[in-house]
Amino acid sequence: MSKSFDIIADQLFSAALLQPAGERAGFVREESAGNAQLERRVMKLLSAAGSPDEKLAGAFDTARESLWRDVLREEATAGEDLSGQCVDDWRLVRRLARGGLATVYLARREDGNFDQKAAFKVLRRGLDTDDVVARFRAERQILSTLEHPSIARILDGGAMGDGRPYLVLEFVDGLPITRYCDENGVELRGRIRLLMRVLEALHHAHKHLVVHRDIKPSNILVNAEGHVSLLDFGISKLLDPESLPGGGTLTRTGVALLTPGYGSPEQQAGRPVTTASDIYQVGLVAYELITGKRPFRDLRLPGHVETPLPSRSLDDGKLRREVTGDLDAIIGMAMHDDPGRRYASALDMRDDLQRYLDHRPIVARPDTLGYRFAKLARRRPWMVPAITVAILAVAGYLATLTVYNRQLEFEKRRAQAAENFMVDLLRSPDPFTPADPELGSSITVVEALDLGVARLGSGDIDDPALQASLLDSIAGVYASLDQHREAIELGEKALAIKRELHGDNAREALAGLVMLAQQHQAIGDYDTALGYREEELALAKRLFPESHPRVGAAEAGVAALQEALGNFEESARLYALGIAKMRQAPEEHSRPLINALAALSGLLDEPDPPEAAALLEEARALANELFGADSLSMALIHVQAATAASNYRDFETATREFRAALDIYEARLGRQHGATLTALNNLGVLHTRAGEQERAEQVFRELLELSEQKYGREHRSVAVQYQNLGTVVGRQGRFAEAVPLHRQAHEIFDATLPGHFMTAYPLISLAYADLQIGEPAAAEQAARGALEILGTSDSQAYAIGVARCLAALALEAQGAETEGQQWMVDARALLAGLSVDPIYQVACRL
Known part of the structure; x- marks a missing residue:
């Protein structure tokens, strides 16, 4: 057998x-x-x-x-129904479906923050081993990056009380694409457009190294408004035996987790699955979408090479004539038995379908002169009477055609090289042909990326443009995994290649400058980040008119760095300029616009509360409309809303908003991601302001441990946690314990951000703690050190005032009362009209 x-x-x-x-x-x-x-x-x-x-x-x-x-x-437990039960923040309303591997329920969020429907999928018993759960969590972080309008998102995940893993997915209220088209009478060109949306979503996933593996009509839903959603991204990859311990053996012996009738030949043969397998499955769906039938009546044996033509299954003569030729060729290329003969990417297939709709020559057909002329005549029928005159231009046309064909062949070779590179990267865990024999199938995502980078540096890919594109893609994945220095190294290489290819005014350089600025900002190198942002702004102004939204996005980027450096007035000015320009195209520049609105809201919260509230509400509405209530963009809005509420001492609202942000960050990014840690830090600060010092200390001790594990000891994030922990310990009266914590914070800041205004803050706290334990000389030294760092900056008037106040108290305690009194007068003048922390109000006799 x-x-x-x-x-x-x-x-x-x-x-x-x-x-x-x-x-x-x-x-x-x-x-x-x-x-x-x-x-x-x-x-x-x-x-x-x-x-x-x-x-x-x-x-x-x-x-x-x-x-x-x-x-x-x-x-035997097929009748199990968990409807009505609550799992973590989700109440299971009713069972939607039960398959061989999982049961799916309609669920509602029950945490009180916001109302949300979701699809709750719980795994069957027997698949919930510790190793599978660990791989599941690692996979979830990659899948959380798939924010695309046509991809149903993963919202949450965890484990049941009995240990079985579960996933919470975006609930899509729609019909399978084939049923939607049939019930709504969608004509052929409309069906093609829906399929193009699927391919765009698939291309987005492939760029993030995610292969779907189970594309079929029931996983492509279309809602009443005609919006397409692709479901179950990454689930089949997660459950595929290749990703399980010993999975290669399971695949080799025949257990293939796929839907009969929709598997590619390589899936059915148990061979490694790549992005080309998804292309094949899209071809199967396209065939069924056009003809109403599956291409194979029975299950297709591997090695069966005949590719069916959809036109041969059609009885309608008019429709058959429309499908014959180009659509036959497009679907035939997508469903080719040899993965290397299929479209190199989902975007290539999407572009060929667009050419079909535009009556332009497609890549999937031989590019003959007669074929191109027929397309031209159909696209421009008014030109047919002038054909005789056009013959005089045949020679020039043939020359142009030759150049075009050479370029097309070049692009096809480039796409094939890119596919081969990505296929090898995705096959890294294959236990039979591992990319690294020592790591074998236990290779991690980061280790696989490291191997891909090594291959790029080996000279295997000699096309500079392709090399730059792959470097950018891998740098983006490194960035999403918080591997900032690796992302910077690759981003700089890609930027250098682009400049060499296209010159200093290359539009291609804009995205690279943004990525490098973001990564330098993430590691606390604000000056370098500002340099990249200013370079981005200068390039944008050379490429676009002054009023263009892209210039506005660059201005907002510079504003973010000015804010980080403490230049708040300049930051607010640039945010306002950028927002006004980006509002012209809010969907095209949605993320920078949302970020800028939220940031400017924070800067205006004290001087102009109504304007701050209006900006934040605008950002909330835009984030909800474009990305949904559980998106990372909405988490940013929750954080800003919590900060604003905290400033008005509405601690109940602030706590609720911070918790909502944390829920999103943890579900989408995991507990140790930088964004989650920042939100958790803000919650600790909130507890401090609310007088809940013991709760704040618990949060900051956890954050210190997580930050040191994540970043190592010499990192600004670790310094922040030492500073915060010292503050809450001091506020509980344990000043002797607080002193070394503040000193440690200052030393790390000084090593990582020399001369930055944040370096002065631990010294101010240290001066206050020294005064409390009767060390006025040490307090004076710390206060003077802080003042030397702060200089005379107007933006740091509060910190300068507090530091002068503490220096005055230290001088008085050492007997220099006259000098101390003069310093105190200067301090009070600086602090007049400012919101001063209660402990400094008392100390400075305000």
Whole structure:
């Protein structure tokens, strides 16, 4: 009995398990399509599914089928229904579906922050090992980066009380794409446009190194407004045996987790799955979308090379004529048995469909003169009478065509090289052909990226433009994983290549400048980050008119760095300029616009509360409309709203907003991501302001430990936690314990941000603590050190005033009362009209 037969039998068996018990026999008979041997084999397995466990050994005659035993045991609990139960923040409303691997429920968020529907998917027993859960969490961080309008997002994840992992997915209220088109009478060109939206979403995922593996009509939903959503991204990858311990062996022995009738030849053969497999499955869906039928009546055996043409399945003569030719060629190329002969990327297939809609020549067909002329005539019928005159230009046209064909061939070779690189990267964990023999199948995402970078540096890819593009892509993934220095190194290399190729005024350099600025800002190197932002702004002004939204986005980027450096007036001015320009195209520049609105709201919160509130509400509405209530952009709005509420001492509202932000960050990014740690830090500061010092100390001690694990000791984030911990310890009267904490904070700041105004803050706290333990000389030294760093900056008037006040108290305590009194007069003048911390109000006798 052949391996291919075993594979087909397993696929049909798994599909049959998804059917109601009374319909399984008919389903197997129909799908077997007259293959009596296949039907008998699958019915035997189904019969075993209802047998006592001790009888299973006789029914299963291959090693691969031992994997199914746990699944079949679970079949006895098929009636399990968790509806009505609460799991963490989710209440399970009703069961939507139950498959061979998971059960899906309609769920509602029950944490009181906001109302939200979701799809709650819980894994079957037997797949919830510690290793699978660990890989599941690592996968979730990558999937959290897939923010695309046509991708159903992962909202949350965790484990049930019995240890079974679960995922919470965006709930999409729609119909499968085939049913939507049929019930709404969508014509052919409309169906093609829907398919193009699917390919755009798929291209976004592939750029982030995520392969879907299970594209079928039921995973592509269209809502009443015609919006397309692609479901279950990464789920099939997560559950595929290749990602499980020993998974390569399971795949080799025939257990392939795919939907019968929608698997690519390489999936059915148990070979590694790549982005080309997704292209094949899109071709299958396109065939069914156009013809209303599947291309293969029975399950397709690997090695079957005939590619069906959709036009041959159509009875409607008019539709057949429209499909014959270009659409046949496009779908045929997508469904080619050889992955290397398919479209190199989802974007390539999308572009070919757009060419079809525009009546332009497609890549999938031979580019003959007659074919191009027919396309031209259909696109420009008024030119046909002038064809005689056009013959005089044939020679020039042929020359142009030759150049175009050479360019097209060059682009195809470039796309193929890119695909080969990404395929090798995605195959890194393959235990049979590991990219690194020492790491084998246990290789992590970061280690796989490191290997990809090494290959780029080896000279295997000699196309500079492709090399720059791949460097940018990998740098982006490093950045999403908080690997900032690796992202900077690759980003700088990519930027250098682009400048060499396109010159100093290259539009291609803009995105690279933004990424480098963001990464330098993330590691606390504000001056370098500001340099990149100013370079971005100068380039944007050379490329676009002064009033262009892209110039506004660059101005907002400079504003963010000015704010980080303490130049608040200049920051507010640049934010206002940038916002006014970006409002012309809010969807195109949505993220920088939302960030700028929230940031300017924070800067105006004290001088102009109504304007600050209006800006924050504008940012909230935009984030909710474009990205949803659970998006990272909305988390930023929650943080800013919490900060504003805290400034008005509305601690209840502030706590609620911070908790909402933390829920989003933890669900989307994980507990140790930089954004989550920042939100947690803000919550600790809130507890401090609310007088809840013990709760604040607990938060800051946890943050100090997490920050040192994540960044190492010499990092500004670690310094912030030492400073905050020293503050709350001091406010509980333990000043002797606070002194070394503030000193440690100053030393780290001084090493990582020499001369920065933040370096002065620990010295101010240290001066206050020294005064409390009777060390006025040490207090004077710390206060004078802070003043030397702060200089005479107007933006630091508050810190300068407090430092002069503490220096005055230190002088008085040492007997220099006259000098101390003069310093105190100067301090009070600086602090007049400012909101001063209560402990300094008392100390400075305000």
